[in-house]
Amino acid sequence: MSELRRAAAVAVAIARKDATSELHGRQAAGSTLFFAALVLLLFGFALGPDSQRLTDAAPGLLWLAIVFGGLLTVSRLHQLEADDGALEQLALYPVDRRAVYAGKALAGAAAMLVLGGLLLPVVAILYAIPIGAAWLPLLAAVVLGAIGFAAVGTAYAGLTVRLRAREVMLPLLMLPIVAPLLLAAVKATGASLSGDPLGELGSWLQLLAAFDVIMLVVGAGTYGYLLED
Amino acid sequence: MKTRALGFVALAAVIAAAIYGLFVVPADLNQGDAQRIMYVHVASAWLAYASFGVTALAGIGYLWRRDLRFDAVALAGAEVGVMFTAFAIWGGMMWGKPVWGVYWQWEDPRLTTTALLLALYVGYLLLRRLPDDPARRAARAAAVDIPIVHFSVLWWRGLHQGPTIGDPSKILNPSAPLLFVAALMAMVAAFTLVWWYLMIRRYELARVEWQIEEHGRLGRITAARRAVAAATSEEPAG
16 A cells, blocks of 8 residues: 555656746647647648538537647656756666556646647637537547547657657657547547437446546556666 | 579569460450559559558567567568559559559549558668667667558558459459459469568678678777777776
């Protein structure tokens, strides 16, 4: 039990450290958000001014913007440490690697949640969709999506941060893995926006939750090997 | 020598199975000649999954034993698997155009998930190509590969309930004459021989590549040592 509590303390400490450095270097998080909002604006141009088409496509576009912004977010979480030469210390801490992973994933999920939460109103304004009525299921989808993306992203960013071609390797390795997450999140978002006429919202949220659990377990198991070198 | 014999046998088997599937077996009543693509398509798909299974087992084996021979097997599986996956998708598209009217049928979950699987393994191979220490590269590749395989199993279990080898209901009518089944089985057997041959060859090549790499590294180390020795021995004299 004390073992578990110790691991939790480690995880929270790492997450808090990341959150602190993120809040202090505010411009990085801010520019990621701005980039994602810009993507949403560009989708509007790409699909033309037909408001019905934009409304129909809104859930997919929202999640694509979250994915693009999320790639930058998760890579930054390890990049800060690599730039300062602190990655070796992180790997050498005499604590369970799974606790390190949990801390990193927690920080990543928090950052993703902020990103997703702030993009929702942007989508609501740009694509004229009412999010007020369905805020609870939307929030659930964003929270579950953020956890899953961070769970995958933490493991892969830990892997790619030391590679020379990391800018391209991270999306290349990660995007196919998060494709099921994207699908489920888009379906859940679409279902909550349309008032869930088919009663499928619950099963998509369940799928998201299952994805999160699996990826957290797999990520925690492999992170130690990735940090090893 | 044995491997070369296997290669010739495999080639002969593919030619024989192709002649049988193309000229002996009659065309399907509904799909016409397009149905013949299925013999190749199913055989490729089956070997694609066999390859990725081998890669996953070899990855686990490497993390367990830390033996680079496992890594060579993993590489062979991934590379041969990518080839067969691409071939399966290509064959499916060639079949889909006359039968479904489109190359890419978005409503077929098997096509879309197989395309994702192809992307995953292309990423895996690209990761492996980055220059690195062999042991580190092997550990990294294994750590990446295992979640991938987990996922592909999940997709195949979750999204499609069907038999492991292809989907006979789609290819053959329930009352499929034995002739069609025989053509399919012949092609699967022939492709499996080819697969064996390619796996062995790729494994051997990976071992040779590793030896060259190792040789180069040793050469650089000896050269550096010699240079240092030369410099230090000259110093007192000069």
